[in-house]
Amino acid sequence: MTHYPDSSFMVSYYIPDANTSDSQAYLNRIQAPLVFTALHLPS
Numbered sequence: 001m002t003h004y005p006d007s008s009f010m011v012s013y014y015i016p017d018a019n020t021s022d023s024q025a026y027l028n029r030i031q032a033p034l035v036f037t038a039l040h041l042p043s
Helices: 007-014 020-030
Strands: none
Touching: 007 020
């Protein structure tokens, strides 16, 4: 399965907030790479 994170997931993963522990747990659980697209890059 391919996993595409949205920006809120990435922010929560790297910057501590109310969802940080959930995002870190999810990434550890899936044990698969996340796919980044041009939508993740600033325009």
